[in-house]
Each structure stands twice: as structure tokens, then as C-alpha cells.
Amino acid sequence: MIELKGISKKFGDTQAVNHVSFKVAEKETLVLLGTSGCGKTTTLKMINRLIEPDEGQIFINGENITDQDPDVLRKGIGYVMQNIGLFPHYTIAENIALVPKLLKWDKEKINSRTQELIQKLHLPENTLAMYPHELSGGQQQRVGLARALVTDPSVLLMDEPFGALDNVTRTSIQKEFKALEELKRKTIVMVTHDVQEAFELADRICLMDRGEVVQIGTPKELLYQPVNDFAKKFLAGQRLALEFKVVNIQDIWTYLPKEIIQASESESADLSVWDAMELLRNNNQSELFVSGADQAIKSINFEQLTKGFNQYQNAQLHE
Amino acid sequence: MNEQQQTLWQFMSGQSDKLLGQTLQHVGLTFISLILAIAIGLPLGILIARKRKLSGTVLGIAGVLQTVPSIALLGFMIPVLGIGAKPAIVALLIYALLPIIRNTYTGIIGIDQHVKEAARAMGMSKGQILLKVELPLAMPVILAGIRTATVINVGVATLASFIAAGGLGEFIFGGISLNNTNMILAGAIPAALLAIILDALLSLIQKMDFKKLRKALYIFPIVILVLGGFYALPTAYGSTLTAGFTPEFMGRQDGDLGLKSTYGLKIHTIVISDAVMYKAAFAKELDVISGYSTDGRLKAFDLKILKDDKNIFPPYYAAPIVRDKALKQFPELEKSLNLLSGKITDSIMTDLNYRTDYLHQQPERVAKDFLISNGLYKAPKNGHNGTVRIGSKIFGEQYILAEMYSMLIKGNTDYDVATKTGLGGTKICFDALMNDQIDFYPEYTGTGLLVLLQPDPKIAKEMAHDKEKTYDYVSAEFEKKFKIKWLKPIGFNNSYALMMRQKQSKELDVNSITDLKNYLDKN
Ligand SMILES: Nc1ncnc2c1ncn2[C@@H]1O[C@H](COP(=O)(O)OP(=O)(O)OP(=O)(O)O)[C@@H](O)[C@H]1O
Ligand SMILES: [Mg+2]
Numbered sequence: 001m002i003e004l005k006g007i008s009k010k011f012g013d014t015q016a017v018n019h020v021s022f023k024v025a026e027k028e029t030l031v032l033l034g035t036s037g038c039g040k041t042t043t044l045k046m047i048n049r050l051i052e053p054d055e056g057q058i059f060i061n062g063e064n065i066t067d068q069d070p071d072v073l074r075k076g077i078g079y080v081m082q083n084i085g086l087f088p089h090y091t092i093a094e095n096i097a098l099v100p101k102l103l104k105w106d107k108e109k110i111n112s113r114t115q116e117l118i119q120k121l122h123l124p125e126n127t128l129a130m131y132p133h134e135l136s137g138g139q140q141q142r143v144g145l146a147r148a149l150v151t152d153p154s155v156l157l158m159d160e161p162f163g164a165l166d167n168v169t170r171t172s173i174q175k176e177f178k179a180l181e182e183l184k185r186k187t188i189v190m191v192t193h194d195v196q197e198a199f200e201l202a203d204r205i206c207l208m209d210r211g212e213v214v215q216i217g218t219p220k221e222l223l224y225q226p227v228n229d230f231a232k233k234f235l236a237g238q239r240l241a242l243e244f245k246v247v248n249i250q251d252i253w254t255y256l257p258k259e260i261i262q263a264s265e266s267e268s269a270d271l272s273v274w275d276a277m278e279l280l281r282n283n284n285q286s287e288l289f290v291s292g293a294d295q296a297i298k299s300i301n302f303e304q305l306t307k308g309f310n311q312y313q314n315a316q317l318h319e
Numbered sequence: 320m321n322e323q324q325q326t327l328w329q330f331m332s333g334q335s336d337k338l339l340g341q342t343l344q345h346v347g348l349t350f351i352s353l354i355l356a357i358a359i360g361l362p363l364g365i366l367i368a369r370k371r372k373l374s375g376t377v378l379g380i381a382g383v384l385q386t387v388p389s390i391a392l393l394g395f396m397i398p399v400l401g402i403g404a405k406p407a408i409v410a411l412l413i414y415a416l417l418p419i420i421r422n423t424y425t426g427i428i429g430i431d432q433h434v435k436e437a438a439r440a441m442g443m444s445k446g447q448i449l450l451k452v453e454l455p456l457a458m459p460v461i462l463a464g465i466r467t468a469t470v471i472n473v474g475v476a477t478l479a480s481f482i483a484a485g486g487l488g489e490f491i492f493g494g495i496s497l498n499n500t501n502m503i504l505a506g507a508i509p510a511a512l513l514a515i516i517l518d519a520l521l522s523l524i525q526k527m528d529f530k531k532l533r534k535a536l537y538i539f540p541i542v543i544l545v546l547g548g549f550y551a552l553p554t555a556y557g558s559t560l561t562a563g564f565t566p567e568f569m570g571r572q573d574g575d576l577g578l579k580s581t582y583g584l585k586i587h588t589i590v591i592s593d594a595v596m597y598k599a600a601f602a603k604e605l606d607v608i609s610g611y612s613t614d615g616r617l618k619a620f621d622l623k624i625l626k627d628d629k630n631i632f633p634p635y636y637a638a639p640i641v642r643d644k645a646l647k648q649f650p651e652l653e654k655s656l657n658l659l660s661g662k663i664t665d666s667i668m669t670d671l672n673y674r675t676d677y678l679h680q681q682p683e684r685v686a687k688d689f690l691i692s693n694g695l696y697k698a699p700k701n702g703h704n705g706t707v708r709i710g711s712k713i714f715g716e717q718y719i720l721a722e723m724y725s726m727l728i729k730g731n732t733d734y735d736v737a738t739k740t741g742l743g744g745t746k747i748c749f750d751a752l753m754n755d756q757i758d759f760y761p762e763y764t765g766t767g768l769l770v771l772l773q774p775d776p777k778i779a780k781e782m783a784h785d786k787e788k789t790y791d792y793v794s795a796e797f798e799k800k801f802k803i804k805w806l807k808p809i810g811f812n813n814s815y816a817l818m819m820r821q822k823q824s825k826e827l828d829v830n831s832i833t834d835l836k837n838y839l840d841k842n
Contacts, residue, residue: 079440
């Protein structure tokens with residue numbers, strides 16, 4: 001669990017961070033979202049004391065971080081940098097093994113953990129002996145991730161971990177990332193300025209502007225209950241796509257046609273409307289079977305899906 | 320040409336022991352000072368990369384130190400550190416410092432900020448960041464600094480021979496004074512090769528990728544240490560007295576070689592430059608030195624000449640030597656130069672030298688005083704009927720003589736005068752004369768015979784002890800070979816001499832070279 005209490009930081013005349021407070025629950029992923037220069041990186045770096053705040057306190061698992069030796073603190077926190085920051089003079093294997101070596105793990109353990117990670121992160125085996133400059137940008141980011149994950153820290157800080165990627169690669173890495181079992185056990189603070197990414201990965205989003213927190217809440221809350229104009233405008237451009245993403249079949253269950261009883265296979269109702277649409281499109285099916293919370297199974301087509309979604313939208317607006 | 324090459328090869332193989340020894344000493348000097356420079360420069364570079372406010376001051380001081388001329392720096396060291404290895408190493412260390420400090424500094428501050436931040440974020444301590452991130456990443460730049468320092472040091476180490484620290488400079492400067500091209504080359508070629516090879520090796524290391532570099536970095540300090548170890552101090556000699564001889568004296572038949580063959584003198588000898596030899600004797604760093612019999616410092620430092628009882632030092636009567644062409648061009652020149660002939664005896668010359676070398680009077684004033692008191696001085700006529708160019712070697716006596724000749728020419732003829740004083744050793748002076756850079760300079764009969772003519776050793780030996788015969792021989796030969804005329808001798812005999820401190824000579828009861836030999840054999 002991470003807690004920030006009234007954190008402020010000034011660089012000269014720039015108020016980079018201004019009285020920021022939030023809590024990140026155990027195993028939760030909080031995404032810091034905001035325009036460039038709004039203080040996301042600064043906030044993140046104060047959590048592992050790369051930057052010391054001028055004001056306020058930070059607690060990790062109830063312990064004030066200023067009471068800990070910074071080197072020890074940092075060894076216990078995974079950190080993925082905005083600029084990747086791999087060591088150019090170390091091979092990929094050595095880059096990944098950096099913290100384990102500092103912690104004096106034995107060779108065997110380091111090797112097996114490295115192997116495990118490169119498989120999970122889909123890095124080719126032969127990259128281990130290479131140097132960072134020999135890898136593509138996407139591969140380097142995976143190595144950066146592997147380096148942060150290698151000791152399986154319970155807290156993970158990530159600063160635009162997919163920032164340097166083209167859209168196609170980014171989407172696929174995000175998916176792989178989301179599917180990683182070991183990330184689900186971690187308390188994560190992630191920075192991004194990409195709204196789509198925030199919605200894809202966040203449990204809760206902390207929207208920031210000019211060093212201050214504008215709104216903290218689930219993606220749905222941000223969409224449907226924006227606290228001010230800034231929050232509304234921030235999402236405006238991609239509103240529809242976001243809504244398709246945050247709304248799932250369960251949400252619109254009541255607006256879908258009557259149920260049928262028999263089907264051999266079905267999708268879970270956790271499926272977002274967006275994903276359901278993609279399935280219908282990609283698999284060239286006219287029908288999709290989904291099973292609701294009550295074990296009932298419904299068959300839906302594209303038309304029924306959009307209709308149900310629209311009804312749900314209307315209901316939300318009139319709430 | 321072919322003959323020349325062969326003789327160089329012969330010289331080098333004949334002197335291979337000395338050559339090897341000097342080369343090892345040279346390498347040793349270079350690397351000992353390099354190790355020390357790294358030991359001091361690297362931490363300083365790291366310090367100023369941490370506290371950048373200091374960088375201006377530290378780099379400034381190192382920069383200023385580097386601009387001090389090397390000979391001057393060596394000179395400053397003597398009062399503090401004496402002669403020999405210590406001052407040479409310190410001087411070399413000072414020259415090597417700047418490139419090492421500067422490159423360590425720029426190497427470290429040039430590292431990508433994100434990489435440093437990543438290191439901190441991973442929880443590396445300051446020491447770990449320095450050793451595992453900063454130094455390895457700055458290493459190519461630091462190595463470039465070490466490379467520069469090495470090449471500088473190989474060059475400057477040739478000057479170490481001036482203060483008895485050995486190295487290839489012994490051959491180079493000995494060769495220059497002895498007019499021995501082979502000797503110069505025997506020192507200069509290995510020194511140049513050394514610089515080129517070391518430079519190439521270090522550039523190889525510098526260009527290695529990180530993987531190889533890491534291995535190389537383990538070997539590097541070991542190699543430096545071993546190379547530094549080559550410089551074993553030549554102290555294991557056992558004699559109770561120490562002699563300091565100039566490179567020139569070392570290589571001459573009428574010098575160290577004659578001392579060994581004629582007297583059988585065995586003494587622990589170090590090679591040292593004339594400029595610091597007397598001071599070193601006075602400071603009791605040396606006991607016996609090879610000086611010149613009219614040197615003013617003899618009087619200044621209270622030294623005594625040991626009698627050359629077996630006559631190995633030939634006479635060195637000074638006389639101006641003039642190109643025949645110049646005598647034709649300036650018909651009145653010979654007459655005015657001869658005004659000085661027979662006027663200056665040994666003791667007068669020693670006194671004149673004392674006034675310049677020790678009392679630091681200007682050679683011009685000393686010359687004028689002498690001419691006036693001998694009724695030879697005339698006010699300059701300020702004539703413009705051509706310019707006579709006077710040369711002189713690089714020591715006080717020659718400066719005084721050059722001044723006297725200048726005044727005599729100006730006062731007695733319508734010629735103007737240009738002086739080119741301080742022309743290094745005999746070879747440089749004589750080459751200048753041969754190549755029409757100067758019209759005349761004062762030379763010594765012994766030098767003319769043994770250094771410039773280099774006749775058959777038998778002829779030389781026969782003649783060398785007879786003042787008249789030597790003069791007649793060099794006069795005739797110079798005319799024939801070089802079209803150069805020896806004018807009448809000035810009077811004094813500035814021959815080689817061994818000297819000791821007066822006090823020590825009395826204590827040990829050593830008055831002649833034979834006494835010295837007997838004393839050494841007994842002790
Ligand atoms: N070390 C520093 N010195 C001075 N100013 C700084 C420093 N670091 C950040 N700032 C300033 O503080 C503000 C917040 O910077 P920060 O890096 O936290 O922004 P960010 O939200 O991460 O932006 P981006 O999305 O571009 O990475 C900016 O105005 C920036 O210029
Ligand atoms: Mg940032």
C-alpha cells in the first residue's frame with residue numbers, strides 16, 4: 001500500500017507538484033494521467049526518493065519512506081524509467097541481473113529467474129548476450145520491464161513504460177502486460193499521458209493538471225462523473241471509444257435480448273463492449289454467446305450490442 | 320648512405336647493453352610517473368566531477384603546471400628533491416596530470432543522465448555507481464587521457480638525463496654534444512618508436528568494445544606496474560663516492576673512456592647535465608664531477624681541480640673559427656678578432672666566468688669591463704657595411720666571448736653585428752657555421768680535433784697532448800676539409816677536468832686523479 005500525504009515539490013520557480021495526496025491499495029494499479037509537464041514523473045520519483053519532496057509525507061506499507069535507507073528502499077521497488085535507462089556497457093542478461101547481484105543472489109537463481117522473465121516478456125533467448133544498442137526500442141522496453149520485475153518487488157513504479165513505441169506494438173505489449181500473472185499481485189503506480197493506455201491498464205486513474213490532482217477514480221467514474229471542465233475535455237476526443245472500453249456486457253445485461261439456454265462455449269460477461277465488437281468483427285460471426293453473472297447465457301449480434309449500449313448510455317445520463 | 324645505415328646499426332649493436340638499459344629506464348620512468356599520475360589524477364577528476372565548483376580551479380592549476388617548460392621544471396626540482404629519479408618522476412607526473420584529470424572529469428560528466436538515474440533507482444550505492452557505472456562508461460575517455468599522458472611522458476622523459484635519471488636522453492643529448500649522429504639516432508629512434516607503439520597499443524585498448532575492455536582493464540594495471548618496475552635505480556655499484564658526468568664526457572675517449580682505460584678508475588657514475596652538475600656537487604649529491612677548467616662555478620662552489628697526472632685531457636685552447644668566405648667578405652674582420660689573441664689567461668677566464676655565472680652580471684657588462692681595462696674598447700662606429708653574424712654555444716664563457724667580439728668589430732670596423740648565441744652543443748654550432756647561418760664562433764682546439772675531425776685514434780693520441788701540434792693540425796685540416804680558418808688562440812685552455820669539493824679533497828687527501836683511484840680502490 002502506498003500513501004502520499006500533501007506532497008509538494010518546487011524546481012526554482014516551477015511548482016512541479018502541488019499538495020498531491022492519494023492512496024494506492026494493495027495489488028491495485030493507479031495510473032497518473034495528465035498532459036506533458038504536469039508533474040507525473042516528479043510525483044513518481046518522490047515515491048522511491050529519486051527526488052525528495054519539499055513538503056508532505058509518503059508511506060509504503062505504513063512506513064514513512066524517509067525513515068528508510070534510500071538504497072535499501074529502492075532495491076525493494078521496481079522502477080521502469082521513462083527513458084528506459086539500460087546500462088550500455090552491460091549485456092541484456094547483466095542488465096536484468098543487476099539488482100539480484102546487488103542482493104547477492106546465487107547464479108542459479110538469477111539464471112532461472114532471467115529465463116522465466118524473458119519467456120513471459122517474449123524476448124528472444126539470443127538477446128541475453130547482446131548489448132542494449134543492438135535491440136529494438138520495443139525489446140529495450142521489455143528489458144527495462146524485466147529489470148524492474150526480476151526481484152518480484154511488491155511495489156512497481158512505471159514511467160511511460162510503452163512511451164517509445166508505435167501504436168501497433170504498444171497495443172500488443174499492453175495486452176501481454178495486462179495478461180502477466182505476476183503483475184496482478186503488485187501494487188503499481190504507472191505514469192502515462194495516453195488516455196487509451198490509462199483506461200486499458202488502470203484500476204483507478206489519477207488525473208493531474210499543473211502539479212495538482214484534478215480527479216481520482218475508476219475509468220468509469222472519470223467518464224461518467226467528471227468533476228470539472230478540464231476532466232471532461234481531457235477525455236472528450238476519445239469519448240466513444242473509451243465508453244466502449246469501460247462498459248462491459250454485464251453492465252448492459254438488462255438491455256440485451258432474452259436469454260437462450262444451451263450453448264457449448266461462451267464468453268464471460270466481463271468482456272467490454274469494445275472487445276465483444278472486435279470478436280464479432282474478427283471472427284466473422286453473426287452471433288456471440290456470453291454468460292452473465294447468473295450463469296445464464298445470451299446470444300447477441302452486432303445490432304443488439306449497439307442497441308443495448310445506447311440504452312445503457314441514456315440511462316447513465318438520466319441518472 | 321648505406322655506410323651510414325650500417326654504422327648506425329653497428330653502433331646500436333655495439334652499444335646494445337646500454338641501449339637496452341636506457342630503453343628500460345625510459346619505459347620505467349614513463350610508467351612509474353604514469354602510475355602516480357593516475358593515482359592522483361583519477362581521484363581528483365572524480366572529485367571535481369562531484370563538486371563541479373572546484374573543477375575550474377583544479378583544471379586551471381594543472382593547466383598552468385603543464386605550461387612550465389620542462390627544463391625549468393626539472394631545475395626547480397633540484398633544490399627540493401635533489402637529482403636523479405625522484406625529481407624526474409615528479410616532473411613527469413606533473414605533465415601527465417592534466418590530461419588524466421581533465422579526461423576523467425569530462426568522461427564522468429559526459430555520461431547519460433538517465434543511465435546514472437537508473438543506477439540510483441536500482442538502489443546502487445554511490446560507490447557502486449562509481450565503480451560499476453561511471454568509471455566503466457567514462458573509461459574510453461579516461462583511456463584517451465592516459466594515452467595522451469603516456470605519449471607526453473615518453474617525450475619529456477628524454478630530458479630526465481639532464482638530472483641524472485637516465486633514459487634514452489643520455490644517447491640523444493650525448494650525441495648532440497659529441498657530434499655523433501649515430502648516437503643521437505640510437506636514442507631518438509627507440510624513443511620515437513616507443514611513443515608510436517605505446518600510442519598504438521593504447522588506442523587499441525581504447526577502441527575495444529565493453530566486453531573486451533573489461534578484461535583488458537584487469538590486465539592494464541598489471542602491465543603498467545611491470546613496466547614501471549623496469550626502472551631499477553642504478554645504485555648497486557658499491558663505490559663510496561658518486562661521480563656525475565655529462566653525456567658528452569661519458570662518450571669521449573678523453574673523458575670517461577680514458578679515465579677507465581688509462582687510470583683504471585672505477586666509480587659509481589650517473590649521467591647529468593652540465594647545467595645542474597656543479598650545484599649537485601655543491602649540495603653533496605655528487606662527489607666527483609667532470610667540469611671545465613675555466614668554469615666560473617669552480618670558484619663559486621668552492622671546487623678543486625684534480626690534477627690530470629697521466630695527461631688524458633687534451634688541451635682545449637679557444638680561438639675563433641671563421642668561414643673563409645666571411646673573411647673575404649669582411650676584410651677587416653680577422654684583424655679585429657685577433658685583437659683578443661693572447662689576452663685572456665686561464666685565471667682571467669675563470670674570473671670572468673665567475674662574474675657571469677655566479678654574480679649574475681650581464682655578459683655584455685663583463686665583456687665591456689674587460690675590454691676597457693685592457694685598453695681595447697672603442698665606441699661603436701655604427702657602420703652599415705654588411706653584417707657579421709657571431710655564434711656561440713650555450714654556456715657563459717661563450718656568451719662573454721661573443722660580446723667581446725661584437726664590441727671589437729663594432730668599434731674597429733664599419734660592419735654591423737648580429738649575435739646568435741646559445742646554439743646548443745658543438746654539433747649545432749658547427750652545423751650553423753657550415754650552413755652559412757653564422758660567420759664565426761669561438762671553438763676549442765681539442766673539440767675541433769676529437770669531435771669535429773675525429774681522426775684515427777692513433778693520430779689523435781699522438782697529438783692530443785701537445786698544444787702546438789693540435790692547433791697546427793686542426794688549422795690545416797679545417798682549411799682543407801671545411802674551408803674554415805682557425806684564427807690565433809685567445810690564450811686560455813678550457814680543458815676537461817675532474818673536480819671535487821675543496822673540503823672533501825682535503826679530508827680524503829685526494830689531489831690528483833691517481834689519488835682518487837687509489838682512494839676508491841681502498842674503500
Ligand atoms: N530537475 C528538474 N529541474 C527543474 N525543473 C524540473 C526538473 N524536473 C522537472 N522539472 C519541471 O517540473 C515540471 C514537471 O515535470 P515532470 O517531469 O514531472 O513532468 P511530466 O508530467 O512527467 O511530463 P512528461 O509527460 O513530459 O514526462 C515541468 O515543468 C518540468 O520542467
Ligand atoms: Mg515524465
